[in-house]
Amino acid sequence: xxxxxxxxxFGSGPGGYVGAIRAAQLGLxxxxxxxxxxxxxxxxxxxxxxxxxLKTADVRRTIKDAEHFGWSxxxxxxxxxxxxxxxxxxxxxxxxxxxxxxxxxxxxxxxxWGKLLGNGKVEVSGGKTTETVAAKHIILAxxxxxxxxPSLEPDGKLIVTSKEAMVPESLPxxxxxxxxxxxxxxxxxxxxxxxxxxxxxxLLDRIVPxxxxxxxxxxxxxxxxxxxxxxxxxxxxxCIKLPEGVEVTYQNAxxxxxxxxxxxxxxxxxxxxxxxxxxxxxxxxxxxxGQIKTDEWMATAEPGVYAIGDVAGGPWLAHKxxxxxxxxxxxxxxxxxxxxxxxxxxxGCTYAHPQIASxxxxxxxxxxxxxxxxxxxxxxxxxxxxxxxxxxxxLIKLIFETDTGAILGAHMIGAExxxxxxxxxxxxxxxxxxxxxxRTIFPHPTLSEMLHEASLDADDRAIHI
Numbered sequence: 532x533x534x535x536x537x538x539x540x541f542g543s544g545p546g547g548y549v550g551a552i553r554a555a556q557l558g559l560x561x562x563x564x565x566x567x568x569x570x571x572x573x574x575x576x577x578x579x580x581x582x583x584x585l586k587t588a589d590v591r592r593t594i595k596d597a598e599h600f601g602w603s604x605x606x607x608x609x610x611x612x613x614x615x616x617x618x619x620x621x622x623x624x625x626x627x628x629x630x631x632x633x634x635x636x637x638x639x640x641x642x643x644w645g646k647l648l649g650n651g652k653v654e655v656s657g658g659k660t661t662e663t664v665a666a667k668h669i670i671l672a673x674x675x676x677x678x679x680x681p682s683l684e685p686d687g688k689l690i691v692t693s694k695e696a697m698v699p700e701s702l703p704x705x706x707x708x709x710x711x712x713x714x715x716x717x718x719x720x721x722x723x724x725x726x727x728x729x730x731x732x733x734l735l736d737r738i739v740p741x742x743x744x745x746x747x748x749x750x751x752x753x754x755x756x757x758x759x760x761x762x763x764x765x766x767x768x769x770c771i772k773l774p775e776g777v778e779v780t781y782q783n784a785x786x787x788x789x790x791x792x793x794x795x796x797x798x799x800x801x802x803x804x805x806x807x808x809x810x811x812x813x814x815x816x817x818x819x820x821g822q823i824k825t826d827e828w829m830a831t832a833e834p835g836v837y838a839i840g841d842v843a844g845g846p847w848l849a850h851k852x853x854x855x856x857x858x859x860x861x862x863x864x865x866x867x868x869x870x871x872x873x874x875x876x877x878x879g880c881t882y883a884h885p886q887i888a889s890x891x892x893x894x895x896x897x898x899x900x901x902x903x904x905x906x907x908x909x910x911x912x913x914x915x916x917x918x919x920x921x922x923x924x925x926l927i928k929l930i931f932e933t934d935t936g937a938i939l940g941a942h943m944i945g946a947e948x949x950x951x952x953x954x955x956x957x958x959x960x961x962x963x964x965x966x967x968x969x970r971t972i973f974p975h976p977t978l979s980e981m982l983h984e985a986s987l988d989a990d991d992r993a994i995h996i
Contacts, residue, residue: 534639536562538863539653539666541645541809544571545578546840546852547672548629553860555636562664563638564645564655569629572674573849575622576694581717583618584697585882588724592884599921609725615698647810651835654810668835668863671816671823672852673809675802675841682769683709683798689777690770690796693718703727703794707779709767710799711738713881716750718797720883723759730760730793732781737763739881743893743942749926750944753885770796804842827871829859837863851877878956880949885925888952891940891959894930903933907965907989909981911945913996916976922946927981929955929968931989936964947978954982965989 537559540547547563548570554561568575590607597604633640643657647669654663677692679685685692693714706722708715711733723729731738731754737747738754738761751761764784771778776794783789803821814833817824823831823838830837837859840852854872861869881887897904911917911925925945932939941955958968968986973979987993 534562534662535665536560536639537666538562538668538670538860539564539645539664540670540672542571542672542674542840543569543629544672544674544840544852545573545849546674546856547571547670548632549853550670550672550839550856550860551638552632552636553857554863555638557860557864557866559860559864561638562641562666563633564641564643564653566642566644566657568626569633569640570622570626574625574629576697578849579625580618580622580697581693581721582882583621584614584721585717585884587614587617588721588884591724596921609702611699611702618697645809647813647836649810649813666835668837670856670859671809671831671836671838671842672840672856673805673842675804675847677798678801678803679798680767680800683767683796683800685798686772689772690798692798696797705776705793706730706795706797707732707777707791707793708797708799710801711740712799712801713739713879715797715799716754716881716883718799719754719759723757724884728758730762730791732762732765732767734766735763739887741879742887742889743928743940744895745926745928746887746889746942746944750883750885750887753924753944757884802841802847804844806842828862829855846874846877846879848877848879876956876959878952880952882949885945886948887944888948889940889942890952890956891938892930893940893942894928897930897939902939904939905931905933905989907931907985907987907993909984909988909993909996911981913984914978914981916978916980917946919976920946927951927985929982929985929989931965936966938963938965938968951979951982954979
């Protein structure tokens with residue numbers, strides 16, 4: 532056996548590399564196993580490159596709306612190769628950054644595919660070489676991949692997953708996106724702004740169905756205004772590949788079958804954990820519906836083996852993975868300050884246009900849980916900064932416990948709400964109440980003033996509506 536480590540991490544995504552760095556900071560001899568690019572799916576094929584693509588769409592939108600701001604500008608035509616290159620360059624820089632962090636923190640990078648052998652032993656196969664290392668603690672951060680459904684198997688050309696959708700060789704004239712979660716609507720925004728005729732198909736009765744119902748309604752209105760077709764309560768059934776497209780059969784909301792032809796289809800129907808081929812059969816690790824079962828400290832049923840991030844279940848978000856990583860490692864190191872994460876405080880962000888952000892309970896969830904609630908709302912149309920930015924469409928919605936004033940949830944749609952949500956996340960973490968938000972002095976003119984106004988509105992005290 533060539534090496535022994537205190538901690539070996541499988542996967543270098545935002546859960547894996549953060550966990551490895553924290554372990555090294557605490558003086559633990561650490562190695563990370565990675566078969567592909569450092570940074571994982573999020574950095575290379577997910578969170579970061581999609582935001583770069585969406586920024587290019589924002590640039591086109593700004594140019595298109597230039598006359599509204601008093602400028603004369605020509606028609607902006609997308610240079611697809613350069614757009615894709617910009618996105619890939621951003622990912623490349625950050626992947627290099629992770630490599631630097633590994634070196635800086637003295638973390639051994641084991642290039643190859645990791646497999647659990649049991650009893651704290653790990654086999655790493657990389658090309659023609661295989662080595663075995665030992666670890667007192669093993670953290671599985673293998674992430675997830677796109678889920679597929681029968682008769683919608685991706686071929687990388689006509690039917691694609693999010694990975695291929697990030698590096699298109701051409702723009703489809705007619706694009707179908709099956710699934711309306713964050714991934715689906717972000718790609719809808721990108722391709723729609725670049726000129727594709729976009730249709731979103733969702734099985735449930737509303738898009739972004741995990742969000743508060745008012746936010747889903749506002750998103751539907753905004754996307755339709757931008758020219759997208761929204762098919763809710765619609766079940767994808769089958770498809771036939773044609774020489775230059777895909778004929779899709781689906782059942783619409785009234786139960787009738789329909790057919791339509793699209794140039795390309797993006798399958799965005801969720802993800803499934805990467806649990807295969809990593810040697811779980813050699814351990815007591817339990818898997819339930821593609822997700823590894825853990826306790827609050829991310830420990831599995833196998834002593835010394837932990838799982839974090841997407842492979843350990845939802846919410847499937849990079850920041851949740853990072854915080855699970857830190858909690859897990861600090862528990863391994865037996866720090867008194869270690870604490871498990873509260874998944875109710877994990878914010879969700881969708882970077883479509885308009886942006887969507889939320890944390891805590893929806894109005895329906897709060898009512899179902901038996902809370903006596905009051906709700907405060909404030910529209911972007913009442914905010915001076917939003918009007919000055921030309922972004923007067925949107926909504927801030929805050930949910931409070933009536934008796935205690937506790938903040939139960941926040942739900943937002945509009946410009947920069949993915950930044951605004953952090954303020955409510957901090958307030959909830961500190962167990963602040965409605966009264967604290969009302970007493971806080973928010974600077975003017977800012978979008979953040981809407982948080983103040985929404986808290987005032989819950990007591991019928993809003994000033995600017």
